[in-house]
Amino acid sequence: MHNHGDGTRRKQRFQERLEVLRESTLHQRVKQHLPTGRWTRRHWIHASLFTTIGVMVATIVPGFSNAIQPQSAVDGRATLALSLPSLSQAQLEGVAGDSWQIVRVKPGQTLGAIFEELDIPAATMHVLLEDKEAKASLTRLKPGTELAFDLPVSGELRTLRYDRDPQHRIELSVEGDKVTERVIERETTTRTVVLSGKVGRSLNRSARKAGLTAANINSLTDDIFKYDIDFNSDLAPDDRFSVVVEQTWREGELISTSPVQAATFTVDGKLHSGFRFARPGGKPEYFTAAGRPLKKSFIRMPIPYARLSSKFGARRHPVLGSMRMHKGVDYAAGTGTPIMAAGDARVQFAGWQNGYGRVVILDHGRGHTTLYGHMSRLGKIKVGQRIAQGTVIGYVGSTGMATGPHLHYEFRVNGVHRNPLSVTMPPPEPLSGAQLASYRTYTANALARIRTVENIIYADVAPAVPTTEDKPATQVAAAPAKPAKSKAKKG
Template sequence: MHAHGDGRGHRENDLKRSSDRQRFKERLEILRDSSLHRQVKQHLAAHRWTRRQWIHASLFLSIGVMLATIVPGFSSATQAPSIRPFSTTTLSLPALSAQQRGGTAGDSWQLIKVKPGQTLRAVFKQLGIPAETMKLVLSNRNAKTALTQLKPGSELAFDLPVGGSLRTLRYDRDADHRVELALDGDQVREKVISRDSMTRTVVLSGTVGRSLNRSARKAGLTQANLNALTDEIFKYDIDFDSDLDPNDRFSVVVDQTWRDGELISTGPVQAATFTVDGKLHSGFRFARAGGKPEYFTPEGRPLKKIFIRMPIPYARLSSRFGNRFHPVLGRMRMHKGVDYAAGTGTPIMAAGDARVQFAGRQNGYGNVVILDHGRGYTTLYGHMSRFGKIRTGQRVAQGTVIGYVGSTGLATGPHLHYEFRVNGVHRNPLSITMPPPEPLGGAQLAAYRSYTARALAQIRTVENIIYADAGSTADKPVVAVAAKPKNGAKTKKG
């Protein structure tokens, strides 16, 4: 009894001590919490946030949430796509039969456009055609003449089957004829094919826009057509460097040749108008009886002046007409012309259409050329370093290079001495009234007026359609409109 009681007492004591320890721990935790609470309160009291700090904290928290949302999307988007494995399978194709390898004549044409400096031998080598085949082709006399004088841009067509043996060679002899050379063993059969073409007169019209050159080409004018406008027809009336505005317009009558729906060539300008600041300028191509075509005003006067004032480009007037102290002779002397200072070798042009009266060396003039322009007018060009490709008695056109600047004869430096004479009397080239060009007259003037009336009617018809509302069409692209069949005026085919 007593032992049992002692055991139970021990257990009760143990439980009591355990309970005391538990209570002690709880009190200790309470004390710790209380101390920590006091510390936190003290810290918060010492470091209380301002309103601005709270706003910044909220802003940073919002940015953090946004980044946490967006970045995973970028991560998944930038992941490299998975590469799926693939395999290749070789398929065997049936061999071509002899008939298929030979093909049908004309089913395997290869077109070659000749490059600058490229020869017929180089073309054949490019296509892998043996030199013996080229020799066989050139055994045809007509083909040899045409194919050994190839120009850049010429087109050659070769009928080459899979086997590589040339069957037919094709080239254009001229605009209206095509030649086919068929090879059969050691034989070459020539076939000339006529090609129909159609020539029609059209009016090409447009506005200057940002660039006259670009607008003219867009309208369909060739570079030669544009040069005729700026350097022949309107160069005396329009300064193409400063006079033009974007809304100024041009209209040009030309002949175009078409073949198989392709434009083959564009002829020279037959008639042209240029409207600058509302003023109309016109020019028409016409040939006098026995003469070459030139451009005239609507009244029948040539647009080209009979003389050009300055027969040398890129030069400076260094001495005028009249009495002066001669720099070489050292005394006063009449200066019967004008001097233009320029570098040695600068080209000198004929001031007008003329016949070469003299070309050689003459006293103080050194190397000199004298031109006879008819009706008593002559011009002299002195101190040349060398002559152009001219000879005494030869006829030259205005602008022809007759020589080059030098310092031969009595000269202190390179320059051109230029004289203008009327019936042998020296006149000042800078102040003389130049004679007007000879106008058309009689039956030629009547034919010319009939021609210009039709040409102007064609141009006005087109312009009335295109520029009916000038405000809304100023920026429209240029167009080409077919005109009536060309008249009977003499023209040079282009």
């Protein structure tokens, strides 16, 4: 306190000296230049100049002196008392709904951590979690989930609010050990839209700009067109895409986008198309306009990031040293590299088998089987289980007769070994009968939407030429071209 008082007095004395100096300077300058008789033009100029200087000194000096603040003897920092705005009467009286605090869940953050951060007692959280539905929602929080807390001045939680699903908001009001639940209906609107754009410098950037989600983009590159388009080398800036999705909106905010319902990709003037459709009792798949599955029956290489180390045919066995028929192909890869099922199948065998070491045999139907040998360990599969193409069935190893970690892969047709690299893979089963008729009606509507939008956006571009697989039995007439104005049209 003593140091603070000394600093205040020094500041006052400094201001007084500056004021005296300013007044003295002004009086002396003006006195020296006062005329004894009638003022000339020079006298008026000098008087104006001194007046301007006086105003500037009067303005700058106080600000400069105020900038020199007394230093605290404790940490060398200046302190300044500020008056805080007074609380509203509603906040002072604790009116419900006046003190909402919004929290977005961070990655790895738990409900307990959020309560601790807001200084809400753990006992209050346990009271809320006694509600089974609330416990199911609040104990599995995803990053980005929004929680709202009504916290009055007293600091006691009044209400917790969260969204159970896009259509329902839950408010849990707390009064002691009693929790009251209120369900609020929230109106949503779902619209079918066509999102279109050109590849430009980056397909990912252009697709996101058009409105596609990361999952939609992955569907284009990994599910629909990966067998027909090499996205690393085939694309040009003027190649274009159009995608049909369903968007769900709530109170003017886009809250979700469906999987891709239909898509076209024009590459070098050729049109590729894919449509999402589910066979009766089956999962949704993507088909060409002609009704053939886009997913091939078999993957040629059921292992990522591998090098072909041994081909199919006669060779000298690396362990036995004798000439023997190599009934498959070998892919060299590091131990632990995942191995995928080459096609949809039923697990026929999974375990140890002589020189194959740990091995899995898959039955794909119609007499086709595949074998995967020398695994370090098996995947989460069991005999008799039906699995989808791409399912991880095991991991690369060197069990059995092997000189190093690799995958031994065999392809058999009715028990006869075939070269996996050259065998003609059986085509997937196309749609037929009533399924095909229903599918054609669906694709006709989807194509009509896409072509209407593309004729508006790309009016000056020549129409794409469908590939053989993209020519449906019934062609859809394109809408007349209109001037290009927008990049998305709502259906």
